[in-house]
Amino acid sequence: MTEFTPWTSLGGGVLIGIAAILLMAVHGRIAGMTGIMAGVIPPLGSDWSWRLAFLAGAIAAPPLFLLLGGTVPFAVPVGTGAMIIGGFIVGVGVFFGSGCTSGHGVCGMARLSPRSIVATVVFMIATFVTVFITRHVVGL
Amino acid sequence: MIRPLSSIIIGAIFGIGIAISGMANPAKVLNFFDVFGTWDPSLIFVMGGALITTAIGYRIVFARQQKPALGPAFVLPKNNSIDTRLIAGSATFGVGWGLAGFCPGGAIPALGLGYSETLIFVIAMIIGIVVARQANKHFQSNAVIA
Numbered sequence: 001m002t003e004f005t006p007w008t009s010l011g012g013g014v015l016i017g018i019a020a021i022l023l024m025a026v027h028g029r030i031a032g033m034t035g036i037m038a039g040v041i042p043p044l045g046s047d048w049s050w051r052l053a054f055l056a057g058a059i060a061a062p063p064l065f066l067l068l069g070g071t072v073p074f075a076v077p078v079g080t081g082a083m084i085i086g087g088f089i090v091g092v093g094v095f096f097g098s099g100c101t102s103g104h105g106v107c108g109m110a111r112l113s114p115r116s117i118v119a120t121v122v123f124m125i126a127t128f129v130t131v132f133i134t135r136h137v138v139g140l
Numbered sequence: 141m142i143r144p145l146s147s148i149i150i151g152a153i154f155g156i157g158i159a160i161s162g163m164a165n166p167a168k169v170l171n172f173f174d175v176f177g178t179w180d181p182s183l184i185f186v187m188g189g190a191l192i193t194t195a196i197g198y199r200i201v202f203a204r205q206q207k208p209a210l211g212p213a214f215v216l217p218k219n220n221s222i223d224t225r226l227i228a229g230s231a232t233f234g235v236g237w238g239l240a241g242f243c244p245g246g247a248i249p250a251l252g253l254g255y256s257e258t259l260i261f262v263i264a265m266i267i268g269i270v271v272a273r274q275a276n277k278h279f280q281s282n283a284v285i286a
Contacts, residue, residue, distance in 0.1 A: 086242070
């Protein structure tokens, strides 16, 4: 079980949105983690530096938040095998799908991009079905 | 100097948002999708909050600015085609998200929390991207020959 946290989740969502707005207003870029991450995997493109800086900030922020007295609940209810296979599948999927929850689900949907709306509906359904199968059919 | 610095700060806002929202916690993400089990609807508030904020903010930015403050132009995706590649890729991503409970935007900030499971996931995800990129190159070069 995890605790229902509407307010902190809403607050976190608003912060994600503020980051997306600022990245567009300041750098003119979509805050999609897939694109930002793929852009720093060699061979590097021309504008990898803002991406690397964004990633550094994103990774450094949660431990900073902990140091300032915040708490970040964390639990992995699946085995290492599921993390390895799941990670690989996520990598392949976001490459061919050209985006993930942040790029399509937040930024693309916010622009009312038909492509992003379709992508988001498809991956939300696929995730729901996968969780249903692993937890209620296979019983992992 | 101001370009990387502003990018670090924006990345940090994103990372804090992910951390407090619950997206960096695979247990919470998987419970969101487990409507017939231990359902935790919190992530509706993450997605809703992020989406509504961004939709309003983008409108203001595009209405007021001709170009970004520190860049030559807004870089927006030009591809508008809804094709098999988009749908199959997105469906594949969903299967992986459902298995591990991490999406890329959740996993990268979670790296900072220092758990080995996150590192394992991220390494596997990077390998997945590299393999997909190579496979894509291979198919495209074959297509050109054909």
